[in-house]
Amino acid sequence: MTAPNKPLLELRDVRTYFYGDEGEARAVDGVSYTIGPGQTLGVVGESGCGKSVTALSIMRLVPSPPGKTVAGQILFEGRDLLALEEREMRAIRGNDIAMIFQEPATALNPVYTVGNQIVEAVRLHQGLDREQARARAIEMLKLVGIPSPEERVDEYPHQLSGGMRQRVMIALAMSCDPKLLIADEPTTALDVTVQAQILELISALQKRTGMSVLLITHDLGVVAETADHVCVMYAGKVVETAPVERLFARPAHPYTIGLLRSLPELARPGEKLPTIEGVVPNATRFPSGCRFRTRCSLARDLCAEREPPLEPVGGDEGDGHAAACHFLEEAIEL
Amino acid sequence: MWIYILRRVLYNLPVFLGIILFLMAALRVKDPIPGMLGKFPEPEDYARMEKALGLDQPFLVQYASFLADIVTLDFDQESYDKPGLQAGEIVKDAIPPTMAITVPALMLSTLISVCVALISAFYRGRLPDRLLVFLAVIGMSVSFVVYIIIGQYFGAYRLNELLGPGNGLFAIEGFDTSEPGWWVHYCLLPVLISVIVSMGYDTRFYRAVMVEESGKDYIVTAQAKGASKKKIMFVHMLKNAMIPIITRVMITLPFLITGSFLLEMYFNIPGMGNNLIRAINANDFPVIQAFGAIFAAFFIVTNILTDVAYALVDPRVRLS
Ligand SMILES: Nc1ncnc2c1ncn2[C@@H]1O[C@H](COP(=O)(O)OP(=O)(O)OP(=O)(O)O)[C@@H](O)[C@H]1O
Ligand SMILES: [Mg+2]
Numbered sequence: 001m002t003a004p005n006k007p008l009l010e011l012r013d014v015r016t017y018f019y020g021d022e023g024e025a026r027a028v029d030g031v032s033y034t035i036g037p038g039q040t041l042g043v044v045g046e047s048g049c050g051k052s053v054t055a056l057s058i059m060r061l062v063p064s065p066p067g068k069t070v071a072g073q074i075l076f077e078g079r080d081l082l083a084l085e086e087r088e089m090r091a092i093r094g095n096d097i098a099m100i101f102q103e104p105a106t107a108l109n110p111v112y113t114v115g116n117q118i119v120e121a122v123r124l125h126q127g128l129d130r131e132q133a134r135a136r137a138i139e140m141l142k143l144v145g146i147p148s149p150e151e152r153v154d155e156y157p158h159q160l161s162g163g164m165r166q167r168v169m170i171a172l173a174m175s176c177d178p179k180l181l182i183a184d185e186p187t188t189a190l191d192v193t194v195q196a197q198i199l200e201l202i203s204a205l206q207k208r209t210g211m212s213v214l215l216i217t218h219d220l221g222v223v224a225e226t227a228d229h230v231c232v233m234y235a236g237k238v239v240e241t242a243p244v245e246r247l248f249a250r251p252a253h254p255y256t257i258g259l260l261r262s263l264p265e266l267a268r269p270g271e272k273l274p275t276i277e278g279v280v281p282n283a284t285r286f287p288s289g290c291r292f293r294t295r296c297s298l299a300r301d302l303c304a305e306r307e308p309p310l311e312p313v314g315g316d317e318g319d320g321h322a323a324a325c326h327f328l329e330e331a332i333e334l
Numbered sequence: 335m336w337i338y339i340l341r342r343v344l345y346n347l348p349v350f351l352g353i354i355l356f357l358m359a360a361l362r363v364k365d366p367i368p369g370m371l372g373k374f375p376e377p378e379d380y381a382r383m384e385k386a387l388g389l390d391q392p393f394l395v396q397y398a399s400f401l402a403d404i405v406t407l408d409f410d411q412e413s414y415d416k417p418g419l420q421a422g423e424i425v426k427d428a429i430p431p432t433m434a435i436t437v438p439a440l441m442l443s444t445l446i447s448v449c450v451a452l453i454s455a456f457y458r459g460r461l462p463d464r465l466l467v468f469l470a471v472i473g474m475s476v477s478f479v480v481y482i483i484i485g486q487y488f489g490a491y492r493l494n495e496l497l498g499p500g501n502g503l504f505a506i507e508g509f510d511t512s513e514p515g516w517w518v519h520y521c522l523l524p525v526l527i528s529v530i531v532s533m534g535y536d537t538r539f540y541r542a543v544m545v546e547e548s549g550k551d552y553i554v555t556a557q558a559k560g561a562s563k564k565k566i567m568f569v570h571m572l573k574n575a576m577i578p579i580i581t582r583v584m585i586t587l588p589f590l591i592t593g594s595f596l597l598e599m600y601f602n603i604p605g606m607g608n609n610l611i612r613a614i615n616a617n618d619f620p621v622i623q624a625f626g627a628i629f630a631a632f633f634i635v636t637n638i639l640t641d642v643a644y645a646l647v648d649p650r651v652r653l654s
Pocket of ligand 2: 052053184270
C-alpha cells in the first residue's frame with residue numbers, strides 16, 4: 001500500500017510563528033512529513049500542538065498578522081507553495097487542495113444557500129456557467145449522500161443538521177476534484193454515529209477519486225481506522241511517525257506510548273485510565289532540549305541539553321518509522 | 335413574506351396605540367390651557383379654548399378622535415401660535431425641509447462609512463487602518479456645534495467672500511425652495527456637516543462589524559475555496575455585515591430628526607426640529623400633539639421596515 005511513490009505533498013522543516021504580546025509563539029517549529037498519492041496521513045496530538053496551524057500553513061491561510069510561516073518548504077507536486085504568488089496559490093486552494101473544518105455549523109456562510117456556496121467554487125475553478133455549476137452542485141450533494149439534493153441545493157445552512165452540513169462541506173471540498181483533502185478534525189463536533197458515517201464517506205470518496213487525505217484529529221481510534229500513516233505531533237514538532245499498524249503495535253516515543261495507554265479501548269477492565277501528567281507547554285515558552293521532557297518519566301540531563309532528532313526506529317529504515325527521543329531503547333520497555 | 339409583514343404590522347399596532355395613549359395623557363397631566371391663555375384666563379375664553387381643543391370631551395372620546403386624525407392624517411385643530419394654520423399643515427410643511435437634509439445625509443454617511451470601514455478592515459492592523467481609526471476618533475472627539483460653526487465660517491462666510499456678494503454657494507438663512515438649485519444652496523452644507531459628524535461614529539462601528547465578520551469561520555472556508563480577497567469582502571462579508579448595518583441605520587433614523595434640531599436652528603431651516611421647538615416654546619398644544627403622533631408613527635414604521643429588511647437579508651429570520 002505504501003509504495004515509495006513520489007510524494008504528492010512534502011513538508012520540509014516548516015516553521016510558523018505567531019508574534020503576539022507574549023513574544024514569539026512557535027506554534028509549528030520544524031515540521032516535516034510527506035503524503036503519497038492516494039494515501040491518508042493521520043496527524044494526532046493534544047490540543048494546541050500545532051496541527052491546525054500546520055494545515056493552514058499548507059493552504060497559506062495562517063492569519064497574518066500575527067502569524068507567519070518563517071521557514072521551510074511545502075512541496076506540492078514538486079512546487080514549493082510558499083514561493084508561489086498569491087494568485088497562483090488561489091488557483092490551488094479549493095481546486096487541487098481542499099479543506100474541511102471542525103465546525104460545520106459556522107464554516108458555511110449563513111446567508112447563502114448551500115448550492116450557491118458550491119456553485120461559487122465550481123465556477124471559480126472550472127469556468128462552468130451558472131446552469132452547469134448548479135447541476136454540478138446537485139450532483140455533488142447526491143454524491144455525499146444528501147437526500148433529495150434537488151431541494152436541498154436551495155436551502156440555507158441553518159436548515160440542515162450538523163451531519164448534513166459537514167456533508168455539504170465535503171461536497172464543497174470535493175466539487176473541483178482535489179488531489180489532496182485536508183480534514184481538520186472533521187468529526188469532532190458531531191455525535192458518534194454521525195462521526196462514523198462522515199469518516200466512511202471520506203474513505204469512499206477517496207477510493208473513488210484516488211485523492212490523498214490529510215486527516216487531523218486527536219482521536220487515535222479514528223486514526224487507527226482510516227489512516228495509512230501517522231504523525232504524532234507534540235509542541236509544534238513531529239515526535240513520531242510510522243505506518244499505522246506499526247505505530248499501534250510498537251510505539252516508540254514516550255509521548256505516543258502515553259497517548260496509546262490513555263485509550264479506553266486498550267485499557268484493562270477495572271483499571272483507572274492512565275493519563276499523561278501535566279499540560280502542553282505554552283508555545284512562547286517551550287522547555288530547552290526535548291519539549292516533552294517536563295512530562296516524561298525517562299527525562300534526564302541530556303534531554304534538557306540537546307533536542308533529540310527524528311531518527312529511524314528499530315534498525316530497518318525502509319518502513320518509515322521514526323521517533324525523536326534520546327532514549328528510544330528504554331522507551332520501548334515502558 | 336406578505337404574511338410576515340402583516341404579522342409585524344399587527345404586532346406593532348398595540349405598541350403604537352400605547353404610545354399615543356401615553357402621549358395624550360402626558361400632555362394633559364397639566365392643564366395646557368393656562369399655558370396658552372395665561373394663568374388667569376377669562377372663563378369664557380377658557381371655555382372656548384377648551385371646546386376648540388376638545389378638552390371638554392371625555393378622555394376616551396378625545397383618544398378616539400385623535401386616532402381618527404392619525405388614520406386620516408388630518409390634524410385639523412388650529413395652531414395657537416400660528417392662527418389660521420392647522421396643526422397638520424404645520425407638520426406637513428416641516429417634513430420636506432427636514433427630509434431634504436436627513437435623508438441624503440444618512441445615505442451618504444452610511445455609504446461612505448461602510449466603504450471606509452471595508453478599506454479599514456481590508457488593511458486591518460496596518461497603516462491605512464490605523465490612520466483611519468485615528469481620524470475617526472479625532473472626528474468623534476469634536477462637538478457637533480464646532481463642526482457647524484467651522485462649516486458655516488468657511489463654507490458660507492469665507493467662501494461667499496471669495497465668490498463675491500450675491501454669488502455665494504451656500505446660504506445659512508432663507509430657505510426658498512422656489513429658487514433653482516435651492517438644494518445645493520440651502521441643504522448641501524448642512525448635509526456635509528451632518529455627514530462629517532456621523533462619519534467618526536459610523537466608521538468605527540462598521541469597522542468593528544467588519545472585523546468581527548472577518549474573524550468568522552465562513553471566511554476561512556471562502557478563502558480555502560480559492561476566492562479572492564475582494565470577493566470575500568464584498569460577497570461573503572458584506573452580506574453578513576448587512577444585518578448589523580441595517581440595525582444601525584434604522585436606529586439612526588429617528589435620531590436624525592432630533593439630531594437635526596441643531597442644524598435646523600443654525601441654518602434657519604423650517605423643518606421638524608425648528609417647528610417643534612417653536613411649538614414647545616409657545617405651548618402650542620395641538621401642534622405638539624401632532625408632532626408627537628408623527629414621531630411615534632415614524633418610529634413604528636421604522637421598526638416594521640427594520641424587521642422586513644432583516645428578513646430580506648438574513649434567511650434565518652424568515653422561519654421564526
Ligand atoms: N491566530 C492565532 N494567534 C496566535 N496564536 C495562535 C493562533 N492560532 C494558533 N495559535 C497558537 O498556535 C498553537 C497551535 O494551535 P493549533 O490551532 O494548531 O492547535 P491544534 O493542534 O490544532 O489544537 P486543537 O486540537 O485544539 O485544534 C497554539 O498554542 C496557539 O496558541
Ligand atoms: Mg485544531
